[in-house]
Amino acid sequence: MNDSIERVADILIRQHYVVCLSGAGMSVESGIRPFRGPGGLWTEFGEPPLDDYRRFVSDPVGYWRNLLQPQGHYLELYKTLAEAVPHQGYFALAELERQGVVKHVITQNIDGLHHRAGSKHVTEIHGNYTLCRCVECGTRCERSQVDVSTLPPRCPVCAGIMKSDVVVFGEPIPEDVGRACSEQVDLADCMLLVGTSAYVYPAAGFPRHVSAQGGILIEMGPQPTEITELCDISVQGTAAEVLPQLYDAIVERVKEPIQPDGTAE
Ligand SMILES: [Zn+2]
Known part of the structure; x- marks a missing residue:
């Protein structure tokens, strides 16, 4: 087994509060195309306009019509989202959470693949495509439960306008999400970066914050990124390859093999 995976396993069982930060690289192996780079949706369809949120605010009905009948890169995106299933790396990560x-x-x-694989404590910075969110009070509900017979749909709690939970260009990160991220990053004495170059803010600030407070940064990805230099350890490999190996290495150390029914021996 890869030496660096052994080192990472030693670190993870020693640290008190490990937070994982995952990005597009984690989903690629589940069939979700990245936005940028080779094979990226925006590479093929062109960069989307950067004023999505302003356009939603000025024309929520038009926004909803586009959401209900997506075109261009949105159509392609929703197709791949609907077909995606979590890979072994997601299950390994969910199991590591269950193990504490x-x-x-x-x-x-x-x-939403982390939830589908069984992770319980997940903060989705950019929202979840299966949900809708009220822009006034932040209430979320399943998109399939939202009544779209009259557009735009209204919040069942405060009658504010609903939009997709997905954060669009120009939209502020929802308050509850921003708060949850800050709390987790403050607590973290180790951050595991999987499939992300942590290039886009606010996520870009998280590993830097953890590092500044003396925490350990571990990166997992197929190639070096902008964040590699800041990391204590870089493990080369994809999430689907590396996370299951890491899980095995950790189980070996805690000497409690996990049974298929989820109980420790
Ligand atoms: Zn509301």
């Missing part, structure tokens, strides 16, 4: 090794997952992804 990983305390929280902060993700830049909107696909």
Whole structure:
């Protein structure tokens, strides 16, 4: 097994509060195309306008019509989201949380795959495509439960306008999400970066904050990124390859093999 995975396993079982930060690289192996770079949706369809939120505010009905009948890169995105299933790396991470090794997952992804794999403590910085959110009070509900017979749909709690929970360009990160991220990052004495170059703010600030408070940064990804230099350890490999190996290495150390029914021996 990879030496660096052994070192990471030693660190993770020693640290008190490990937070995972995941990004687009984690979802690629589940069939979700990245936005930028080779094979990216925006590479193919062009960069989307950067004033999405302003356009939602000025024309929520138009926003909803586009959401209900997506075109261009949105159509392609929703197709791949609907078909995606969590890979082994997601299950390994969920299992590490159940074992108490990983305390929280902060993700830049909107696909909900961490939840589907069984992770319980997840903060989705950019929202979740299966949910809608009230822009007034922040109430969320399943998108399938939202009544779209009259547009724009209204919040069941405060009658504010609903939008997709997915954070669009120009939209502030929802308050509760921002707060949850700050709390987790403050607590973290180790951050595991999976499939993210932590290039886009606010996520870009998280590893830097953890490092500044003396925490350990571990990066996992197929190639070096902008954050590699700041990391204490970089493990080269994809999430689907590396996380299950890491899980095995940790189980070996805690000497309690996990049974298929989820109980320790
Ligand atoms: Zn509301």
